[in-house]
Amino acid sequence: MTPRLELTGISKRFAATAALTDVALRLLPGEIHALVGENGAGKSTLVKTIAGVHQPDAGEIRLDGERITIPSPAAARAMRIAVVHQEPRLFPDLSVAENIFLIAPPTDRLHTIAWREMRRRAANLFEQLDVKMDVSAPVRGLSMADQQLIEIAKALSLDARVLILDEPTASLSTHEVERLFTIVRRTKERGVGVLFVSHRLDEVFALCDRATVFRDGRHVITAPTSELTTASLVRHMVGREVSLFPKEASTLGEPLLEVRGLSDAAGFRDVSFTVRAGEILGLAGLVGAGRTEIARVLFGIESRTAGEVLLDGKPVNFRSPSEALRAGIAYVPEDRHQDGLVLDFSIANNITLPILPRLFPRLLLRARVEDEVARSFSEPLRVRATGVGQAVSALSGGNQQKVVIAKWLATKPRVLILDEPTRGVDIGAKVEVHRIVSELAATGLAIVMISSDLPEVLAMSDRILVLHEGRVAAEIARSDASEERVMFAATGQVEAAAAGAGHGG
Amino acid sequence: MPKTQGQPGMLGRVTGALGRSRELTLVALIVLMCAIVSLGAPQFLSISNLDQVTAMAAIFAIAGIGEAMVVMTKNIDLSVESTIGLVAFLVGVTLRQGDLPVPAAWLLGIGVGLLLGMVNGAVITVFRIPSIVVTLGTLSIFRGLVFIIAGGKEVNLSDLPAGYANLATDTVLGVPVFVIVAVVIVAIVGLLLWKTRFGRQVYAVGSNAEAAAILGIRSRLVTFAVFSIAGLLGGIAGVMWGIYFGTIYATSASGVVLQIVAAVVVGGVSIAGGTGTVVGAALGALFLALINNALLVLQLPQELLQAIYGAVILVAVSADALLSRRNKGQAAQEAAR
Incomplete structure (x- = not known):
């Protein structure tokens, strides 16, 4: 099966620090793939590389088998790569529908915005997600979970081939997480490759088909979640030499x-x-x-x-x-x-x-x-x-x-x-x-x-x-x-x- | 403010020094402009012309110093021109009625200026409304008070004590009194900002309000104080405005807030807050007053004056921005080495 997205040999340096060294990732169509690692393991650098924010110093990116470069976030969108960031990045004073169709709103014959069509399409997207949402209401005042759903609706409106969810559950309640998971699974069934970046290992096992572990900017392992345990995953995440800077002994006082x-x-x-x-x-x-x-x-x-x-x-x-x-x-x-x-x-x-x-x-x-x-x-x-x-x-x-x-x-x-x-x-x-x-x-x-x-x-x-x-x-x-x-x-x-x-x- | 040290090359030394200090840039520009203009119009440098220009510059400098402090805290005071107008008119009316001796009338005017500034500061800090909105309101309110006091009549030169208007061009040891007042105020406020805790807090609040709050600096108190001081200085500028013009209308000083803010910005006080000096603001006022006058004595077509005036401001500020950006680049290279 041709991977939706295939990264090989990706390296990225920022001045003196190597953020990513020779990492690889294969994201298959219709899979939910977890990317895990400690803070600073290089997860967000990789996400930003796929989103077109960073350019890799070395390596190859293929989308549906075709070699590509992603020079900007706009280019990523044009290639139907959608990213849902940890903090939703919406315009609070614009309506839900306007937020979804901000870049490419539907237009009528005079090339002016077709408002009714825009609202209809937005409502349609939320119907697919099986969510009730007033698409004419401004985003301001909506909960974090609802804002995240708008981001996902935005991704759907692109007819995304690749969907990246960057720590999407960080600010959600248990109930909202469940709803999100249902939606992500439905997205997967449409053949989308979903990359799920998370700290929460229980979620990785509950939702994902395979998992990739990064440590210190390097690829450690990729395996089906059925072959992993929490213990083995943690060991892969942290397994490294103990440090060079132990605290000096001191006498403890009152x-x-x-x-x-x-x-x-x-x-x-x-x-x-x-x-x-x-x-x-x-x-x-x-x-x-x-x-x-x-x-x-x-x-x-x-x-x-x-x-x-x-x-x-x-x-x-x-x-x-x-x-x-x-x-x-x-x-x-x-x-x-x-x-x-x-x-x-x-x-x-x-x-x-x-x-x-x-x-x-x-x-x-x-x-x-x-x-x-x-x-x-x-x-x-x-x-x-x-x-x-x-x-x-x-x-x-x-x-x-x-x-x-x-x-x-x-x-x-x-x-x-x-x-x-x-x-x-x-x-x-x-x-x-x-x-x-x-x-x-x-x-x-x-x-x-x-x-x-x-x-x-x-x-x-x-x-x-x-x-x-x-x-x-x-x-x-x-x-x-x-x-x-x-x-x-x-x-x-x-x-x-x-x-x-x-x-x- | 202490400046970052850097070592530019041979040619870069002059432009480097200019780029690091807006004050030096302005002094150079002023000298350059005087030289060029006096070639075309020798009367530009005559004593009587310069006395006129510097007296006007002094008024704008004093109001500009107050505005500069406000801008340093990331605020703006649009009402200052109404403060000037109200105080000038009030002092004129008081002297016409002859109720108070001249010095007492001046003190009354300055006190009213302080009060108006405190009103601005109180509304801004108590109700937490952006200063641009509050002072847009008080700009009209203070002006409205002038119309009420005026009742349709202006104050004429003949209403005032004999020789009153001559004070504007009086000199002590050859230096115009107005200039002396401005220099003294520059010195006092400069010292306040440079050498006192309060001054340090003004810069800190404007530069990074969050960091200031964590340090326990009471930024609202600082904001209230700078608006009060701006009102006080606006009052002094108002008294001087009355002396300079003699005849005062209810609309006197309308529109000058633009010139005052321009002087502050040209003087190197960043509109983003946290940086700048009052010396810069005062030099900015002098520079703008000189340009205004130069355009007149050069007898350029009247209808071009406004546009040229604006263009000169833009050129001066852009040149400075370019120079200082190049300096920053050099400093960064030094640091990387």
Whole structure:
């Protein structure tokens, strides 16, 4: 059988990092094919390559046996390759029908838009999907699940040969997932090749015919799901050498931060843990498991709905980040551009921004003092720059991250929350960041490290708290931790965890 | 703001310096333009002509400094021309009735300016409405107040104390008083932005509001403060407008907001917020006032003036954008090495 889509020898580099190395994928007509792997395994790079967003550096793409290049998303659409992204990308003020036919609306004899025909066709698409939808209503206000259905209707309107679903269930309820699966199966029966990218292994087994595993940008295995087990799939996903950056041993002190039964409005429920001075607590889990939400509540950005937080044994409830800062908590956010840095500012101005009131209680700032203070925090971190007067926008990602860490260290925190501290930095800078975090723990800081990078979590954490869909799925001591155990808990396979650990470990 | 260091080549050094600093670009442009225009019309550089131009430039510079602070926080104040008009008219009416001595009338005018700015800031921050919408509303409301006060009559030069209008061109040690006022305000506000916590917060809020919020900066308070200061400076500009023209109509200063915003943008304050200096804004005002005057003394066809004026603004801003983009490219290459 000629594959719908066949990729061979695809490689893609971004500057210093190899995102994909010599990967292959065969997507057959009428099959649902899972693509799984850890964060950073190269799944989304592959999806973007097929969608025409990225051009591969090497390799061959064939569509129904014919060799093609996909120079742009528009070209992908023209070849009837449809992509449903994790976050629906719709125009909220346009109607459902307009969103579906935005690029190629049906026209009448005068080449103006045939509104009635457009609505009829849109309604027809949803009939095929067996879904009730008001196609004249604006998209704004529709649920995430409905928006995803519109994306799928859009794909149907292209009469897609290849349908890519990128983490489509991330924001759906169980019931909505069921409805989606029914629709995907119906699509498959029309001979479409469906590529299903997911973190959720139970869904892979429930829906998919075959699965391909990527790890570190390389193809590991492709096999029918009937020949795989959750345990073997996890092993393929994580099987790699243990890391180069273990945390240095440090003596653990008194409990500094205690969290009891903490919940927020939507992200997480009934979370409890304790962090001692000198300890690194790893927060593991899949994207959307509620880890960042916990950090934001602890730092006073969002408010909690239940539970309590104790700092030094005293209950605290921060209503703003400045209160949390004053109490000695610092939060290095995940997105350094959006939340972390003022890109127009110099290194020195960024580092001193949170401590200006303390540094200069009187009216005037003094640049010399500012530079000195900034240097005293940036030099131990070995920020590579021409000087603290350099604009942070000119620094590399790793050095920007060091500036963010320096900034929060300048507040002299006792509890440091790091959210994905090494995402998007190169391996050299990663090792540096790990060294810094390890040294900070040795000086008696209590550190909470959120990370999707399993080797990093395992190497750096004294204990690992694994979250699954907003709840604590497991708490694993350093000595008992393995990638398999963490992955099992993170994917909600609690029962199998013990068995998996027995084999792996 | 500290600037990124870079080492351009031989020829690039001059254009490099110009591209890094909008202020230097403007000074160069102003010198260049004065030289060229004075070749065609020698009277351009005469003392009396320059006094006129710089007095007008001073008024726009002061209003422009307030506007610049507002724009730095990613906001805009369209109502400033009505503030100028209202304050100018109010001071004129007060002096005509002779209720208050001159300095007290000025203080009253400046206080009203501050109040109008506080109204803008309060509506924007309390109801969280975009500043462009709020100040579009207050632009009309403040102007409407002038019409109510005016009751169909203007304030004439003859209504004012003798010699009042001469203040506009009075000099101290050869320097026009208006210029001195503008320079002092540039110095004070420049220091405020460069050397104080408040100034740092203005840039931070405009550059990255999310990051500022995580740092505990109260961005709404900062926004309220910049609109208040803009109102205060608009009040000072209004007092000076009244002195300069003497005769004040209810429609005085209508339409000048475009020139003020142009001065700010030409002066290198990004409309996207977070960058720029008040020195740049003041130089921008001077540059535009000089162009306006140059077009007049060159006796170009009247109907072309408006279009040429606009074209010069576009050329100046585009040239600067090109230079600074090339500089950024060089800096990136340096960093990659």
